[in-house]
Amino acid sequence: MTANTIKITGHDGAEIEAYLATPGGEDRRGGVVVIHHMPGYDRATKEIARRFAELGYNAIVPNLYWREAPGAASDDAAATVRARGGVPDARLIGDVDGARTYLRGLATSNGKVGVIGYCSGGRQSVLVACNIDLEAAIDCYGAFVTGTPPEGFPLQVTNLVSQLPNLRAPLLGLFGLEDKFPGPEQVAELEQILTDNNKQFEFHSYEGAGHAFFSVDRPSYNVAAANDGWERIEAFYAEHLGA
Amino acid sequence: MCTYATVHEHVEGSAKGSNGTWLRVSEATVYFDHPVHAMADHTLNIDLADPGGGPAARIAIELTADSACRLACAIQAALAAAPAGLTAAPAGPTVGPGY
Numbered sequence: 001m002t003a004n005t006i007k008i009t010g011h012d013g014a015e016i017e018a019y020l021a022t023p024g025g026e027d028r029r030g031g032v033v034v035i036h037h038m039p040g041y042d043r044a045t046k047e048i049a050r051r052f053a054e055l056g057y058n059a060i061v062p063n064l065y066w067r068e069a070p071g072a073a074s075d076d077a078a079a080t081v082r083a084r085g086g087v088p089d090a091r092l093i094g095d096v097d098g099a100r101t102y103l104r105g106l107a108t109s110n111g112k113v114g115v116i117g118y119c120s121g122g123r124q125s126v127l128v129a130c131n132i133d134l135e136a137a138i139d140c141y142g143a144f145v146t147g148t149p150p151e152g153f154p155l156q157v158t159n160l161v162s163q164l165p166n167l168r169a170p171l172l173g174l175f176g177l178e179d180k181f182p183g184p185e186q187v188a189e190l191e192q193i194l195t196d197n198n199k200q201f202e203f204h205s206y207e208g209a210g211h212a213f214f215s216v217d218r219p220s221y222n223v224a225a226a227n228d229g230w231e232r233i234e235a236f237y238a239e240h241l242g243a
Numbered sequence: 244m245c246t247y248a249t250v251h252e253h254v255e256g257s258a259k260g261s262n263g264t265w266l267r268v269s270e271a272t273v274y275f276d277h278p279v280h281a282m283a284d285h286t287l288n289i290d291l292a293d294p295g296g297g298p299a300a301r302i303a304i305e306l307t308a309d310s311a312c313r314l315a316c317a318i319q320a321a322l323a324a325a326p327a328g329l330t331a332a333p334a335g336p337t338v339g340p341g342y
Contacts (some may be wrong), residue, residue: 035279038276077298219283
């Protein structure tokens with residue numbers, strides 16, 4: 001396995017940093033774009049990329065905060081971007097598109113690329129899959145894919161309900177039943193919309209798990225949910241990203 | 244969940260940075276969301292920053308909701324205990340734009 005920090009072409013042709021993890025060998029394999037969560041392009045997210053490489057995929061994490069904070073520590077970059085209003089959806093789509101293009105251009109690529117995101121990245125994973133061509137998408141407990149923000153909630157992002165009919169890839173959704181955003185009712189709403197639009201999807205909701213149950217460095221980590229979730233991810237990507 | 248909500252406030256003062264030097268801070272960003280370091284799912288986070296000094300020119304605080312409320316009360320109490328005329332009337336915060 002090799003892991004490097006590289007530069008890729010992101011939204012509007014801008015050069016941004018990315019973390020690339022690839023297995024050894026010359027065999028062709030699928031690619032995975034990992035969308036980092038709101039706390040940033042951090043060590044935990046890079047560990048996820050290396051896990052995908054260990055599973056046999058070329059994996060890349062675009063640094064969504066590079067423009068505002070090149071070279072900064074991940075937490076400082078996240079704070080800077082947050083103070084400046086966050087990452088616009090269009091830019092996010094463009095950066096993931098650039099990461100997808102990079103993966104497809106690798107000599108070891110089989111041409112198939114999936115996306116996965118956690119927390120805010122879960123919403124962004126669905127957003128991307130509604131706007132660019134991918135072979136598979138995974139939403140790990142992304143809030144506000146569906147649902148209406150509580151009254152008085154100063155939310156600046158919108159839900160994706162109007163975009164869901166444009167979903168272009170099979171979707172795997174992994175959720176915690178104890179999570180409130182997205183709560184079971186929001187997951188059910190998403191399930192209904194996807195069913196009504198004849199979309200291919202597979203959802204799993206875990207008892208006893210709340211938000212961020214994959215996060216090994218946080219109190220929310222739930223080993224049973226995370227282990228089963230990883231098995232679902234492996235099976236889903238093997239089906240859709242395999243040679 | 245990521246709450247996305249962010250409250251901005253202009254401040255005037257100084258804060259001591261991680262490398263031991265003092266920063267002249269002018270921006271406060273306050274949000275209740277996932278912490279980076281604190282052992283809680285969500286915390287009240289405060290970034291006091293000197294925007295001209297780059298992303299690392301900030302002081303970061305992550306407090307549990309209860310701790311943050313008690314700190315806010317302590318700040319109010321300290322200000323109230325000061326002799327009349329030494330403290331200025333606070334301006335209201337602004338919410339957004341962004342997350």
